[in-house]
Amino acid sequence: MDPLLLLARVRAWASELGFSQIGVAGIDLASAEAGLQAWLDNGFHGEMDYMAAHGLKRARPAELVPGTVSVITARMDYLPRTTPEGWQAIEFARQAQAGEGIVSLYARGRDYHKVLRGRLQKLQARIAEAVGPFGHRVFTDSAPVLEAELASRSGQGWRGKHTLVLSREAGSMFFLGEIYVDLALPPTEPVSGHCGSCQACIDVCPTQAIVAPLRLDARRCISYVTIEHPGAIDEELRPLMGNRIYGCDDCQLICPWNKYARRSELPDFDAREGLAGESLARLFAWSEEEFLRRTEGGPIRRIGHARWLRNIAVALGNALAAMPRTDPRRAPLLAALAERAEHADTLVREHVQWALER
Incomplete structure (x- = not known):
């Protein structure tokens, strides 16, 4: 042919x-x-x-x-x-809801x-x-x-x-x-770049992981930290994670070109229940059985229950730090952490203790 x-x-x-x-x-x-x-x-x-x-x-x-x-x-x-118009602003606004857990859009x-x-x-x-x-x-x-x-x-x-x-x-x-x-197909033409002088993605990165244009230090990237990194999260990075518990979309949310981002026609990428707009306390309460059930067939399952709890513990600590001590919203967060204070996994215990000290 x-x-x-x-x-x-x-x-x-x-x-x-x-x-x-x-x-x-x-x-x-x-x-x-x-x-x-x-x-x-x-x-x-x-x-x-x-x-x-x-x-x-x-x-x-x-x-x-x-x-x-x-x-x-x-x-x-x-x-x-079903992504609404103005979705970028909506996603940024989630970060101000300290008691809500944010899962990266692609992983929902x-x-x-x-x-x-x-x-x-x-x-x-x-x-x-x-x-x-x-x-x-x-x-x-x-x-x-x-x-x-x-x-x-x-x-x-x-x-x-x-x-x-x-x-x-x-x-x-x-x-x-x-x-x-192994077929010789005609290469399609590349396109020119259109970032110009914009560096919004560099400026918005919570951990300054984009160390220079086109140069990403994955070790500081919240997506790497919450997904790929297997051990304890660097204490310097924990406060910068906010309420992001799986991945981070900030560099994409701020990008002007994403006003042209397209909705998928596939139901596969629709958000599952519990992965958008859910409270940190509720997510932290998931047993391993519930975690496996709710993440079956999804990308989150690959990090396992312990790392899931590790990430949420950090977000709970950040939420507590952002609230006045008289704020009634603190009580369920503290109760959630207390439930895991003696968790069998040392990784979970360490991050729970850090959160309680916040």
């Missing part, structure tokens, strides 16, 4: 599967290797040891999947279907790994029906892939100063996935 015709059909099939945009990147990412190595050398990956273990393989698609000639990139928007629904992987596999099956068997491998943030680099090279957008991919038509509230293929 003519490569241009095949690409047009891939785009049509992808649209039927809920994807918003398809691009194609080549496999020569040599120019990205120096930046990747410098990021690793600075230790900005923190305890994500797999980043260093794979090293420069991330920038060498043909080493990861021998025979790869092209990379199909796919974008899927994830704002819930079904695990995006499951959604994207299943639909990318259906897409590659459609391609196989058209061209016959071909070499391929599907990725959804699941292997050493320079995802944002491939996305920007294939025209999905440009790298914002917060390192995320930005689109003039869709902001940054989207997931990315890839299919490495």
Whole structure:
């Protein structure tokens, strides 16, 4: 099949599967290797040891999947279907509700790994029906892939100063996935950057994790701290976390381009009960059984119950610190912490004690 015709059909099939945009990147990412190595050398990956273990393989698609000639990139928007106008201001306002727990928007629904992987596999099956068997491998943030680099090279957008991919038509509230293929497809054109002199994402970061444009120190990023980091949270960072208990959206909420962020048509990304607008005390009271039940099929389950309690304990401590001692709202927060003061897990106990001392 003519490569241009095949690409047009891939785009049509992808649209039927809920994807918003398809691009194609080549496999020569040599120019990205120096930046990747410098990021690793600075230790900005923190305890994500797999980043260093794979090293420069991330920038060498043909080493990861021998025979790869092209990379199909796919974008899927994830704002819930019922997201209201002015959603950015609404999300920022949640931070002023000290007794409320904030879960990052992307994590309130079904695990995006499951959604994207299943639909990318259906897409590659459609391609196989058209061209016959071909070499391929599907990725959804699941292997050493320079995802944002491939996305920007294939025209999905440009790298914002917060390192995320930005689109003039869709902001940054989207997931990315890839299919490495042994088919020679025509690369799609990259787009120019449109951040200009704006550095709102750098200025708004609660922990100043964006140390320079396009340079993120993951060790200070609240998303890393609440999700990837397995141990005790640095006491310097705890007060800066506010009531964010899983991830952080601040650099995206402040971005002017996200006024163009698109709602998903898929129910998969609708917020589950208890993950938007719920009180910290109620979330902290979840037993492990309830935690597993409520997070089944979602991304939050991967951190486990102990880390979930660790994160909420920090938020409870911050809420207490923000309230006058005579505020009646303090009582349920203190009671919730007292219930966990003798928790079997030392990680939980330490953070509960810190919160009580706040």
